[in-house]
Amino acid sequence: MNQTHSAPTLIDTHLHLDFDAFDDDREAVIERALAAGVQRMITIGINRETCRRAVALAEQYAPVYAAVGIHPNDATEWDSETERELRELARHPKVVAIGEIGLDYYWERVPHDVQGRVFRAQLALASELGLPVIIHDRDAHADVLNILREWVESGRAPTPPGVLHCFSGDQTMAEEALALGFYLGVDGPVTFKNARALQALVAQLPLDRLLIETDAPFLTPHPYRGKRNEPAYVRFVAEKIAELQNCTFETVAHQTTRNAETLFARLSEAAPPTYTSRL
Numbered sequence: 001m002n003q004t005h006s007a008p009t010l011i012d013t014h015l016h017l018d019f020d021a022f023d024d025d026r027e028a029v030i031e032r033a034l035a036a037g038v039q040r041m042i043t044i045g046i047n048r049e050t051c052r053r054a055v056a057l058a059e060q061y062a063p064v065y066a067a068v069g070i071h072p073n074d075a076t077e078w079d080s081e082t083e084r085e086l087r088e089l090a091r092h093p094k095v096v097a098i099g100e101i102g103l104d105y106y107w108e109r110v111p112h113d114v115q116g117r118v119f120r121a122q123l124a125l126a127s128e129l130g131l132p133v134i135i136h137d138r139d140a141h142a143d144v145l146n147i148l149r150e151w152v153e154s155g156r157a158p159t160p161p162g163v164l165h166c167f168s169g170d171q172t173m174a175e176e177a178l179a180l181g182f183y184l185g186v187d188g189p190v191t192f193k194n195a196r197a198l199q200a201l202v203a204q205l206p207l208d209r210l211l212i213e214t215d216a217p218f219l220t221p222h223p224y225r226g227k228r229n230e231p232a233y234v235r236f237v238a239e240k241i242a243e244l245q246n247c248t249f250e251t252v253a254h255q256t257t258r259n260a261e262t263l264f265a266r267l268s269e270a271a272p273p274t275y276t277s278r279l
Contacts (some may be wrong), residue, residue, distance in 0.1 A: 008091045008253030009039040010238060010247060011260040011267070012231040013098075014165055014185060014213035016135065017043035017064060018053035021217035021228055029230045030061055034233035037253070039063060040260075044134060046071035046098050048082055051089050058094040065267060067097040067134050072104040075118040083121065090129050096264035098126040099134025100165055103147075106138040116147065126158065132263050133162035135182075143171050145176055152180045160263050163211055167220065171201060174230070178209055183263055185213045188221035188229060191240045203244040212237045212256045 012033065022029055033041060043058070045051030045068040052065035054166050055161035068089045070078055091094060101122040103115050125132045137144040144164075151157050167174065174184060189195050190198040190202055202210075214221075221236040242252045261268050 003223055007037060008250045009037050009257060010212065010234055010253055011145040011257050012038050012041040012214050012216070012234040012262070013163070013211045013260050014044055014187075015041055015216040015229075015231050016046070016218075017041065017231075018045075018048070018050055019217055022230075026057075027061075029232075030063060033231040034063060036235050038234055040065060040229050041140050041231045042067055042096060042267075045069055045089075046100060046202060047074040048085060051086065055089050055092050055095060058140045065096050065264070066092070067099040068095055069097075069099040069122055069134065070118060071100055071136060072102055072115040072119065073107055074111045075110045075115050078121065083125065086122075087125060087129070090125070090131060093198060093251065093266065093269065096129075096266040097132045097134050097162065098122055098129070099162070101133060101138040102136035102165075103140035103144050104136060104138045105140040105143075108114055112143070116143065117148055119147055120151075123147070123157070126162075127151075127156040132160060133156055135162055135164045135247040137168065145173060148177075148180060148182070157181075163263060165193070166213060169197075170197075171204075171257060174201065174205060178206070181208050183211050183259060185211045186237055186241060187215050188219040188225070188233070188237060189212045190244075190265070191221040191236055192225065193222070199240075199244055202241060207241070207247070207252065207255050208259060210241065210256055211259055212241070212252075 042065045043054045051068040055209050056064040058064045063264045095191040160181045165185045166187045167184040214234045216229035241247045
């Protein structure tokens with residue numbers, strides 16, 4: 001697919017490009033994304049090792065940026081050394097956020113109190129570094145909102161504070177998250193035929209507060225559901241939002257790109273070609 005200078009471009013604001021699902025064709029995946037108009041993509045760390053790999057990929061590939069954070073299901077690895085390394089990685093010029101962080105009450109792999117303590121510690125780190133956060137929330141809506149409300153109302157959160165990745169809450173939660181200044185991430189499930197509640201919600205959410213995501217290699221949108229997801233497929237999410245909001249694909253592409261650049265300020269900054277870690 002040939003891109004012209006006036007063609008709309010997209011940003012996949014959430015994927016896991018370092019995962020082994022991409023080991024055999026990672027460069028080709030990036031090339032397909034570029035051909036589909038996805039000019040930038042943010043690969044997300046979930047533990048110390050994947051954070052290191054995310055930053056390495058951002059160094060290797062110009063269209064790739066990174067976020068670093070400890071996922072709630074990996075919260076038991078949090079200690080002073082993890083915090084020190086995360087702080088150092090987050091100073092990399094192509095690291096755009098702290099994430100993904102939050103709470104996960106679905107898998108029950110880590111006690112809730114441990115998840116909450118590590119979540120708050122990483123929000124404090126984001127405050128210290130002036131970076132937005134990427135929030136993971138699975139079956140923990142009330143506690144996630146309570147912690148985020150506490151953080152924003154403390155006056156220590158950056159503006160805007162972050163995004164609720166793969167938003168799965170209801171209208172009431174969406175309104176409160178928006179009131180706190182957060183963006184909402186929309187992923188492949190919005191394209192599923194049986195996702196009527198999510199589609200009804202996305203149809204009425206403000207376009208200037210939405211981000212488009214793949215969460216690749218997971219959550220593959222229709223018509224590739226059941227296969228490995230990849231950043232090129234974020235286009236199907238944008239197309240579905242356009243259909244639901246009765247606007248053009250170009251409108252969604254331009255607005256969600258602007259939203260991503262507003263939230264993740266480093267996306268618009270010229271990063272140096274190389275970076276020497278001080279770890």
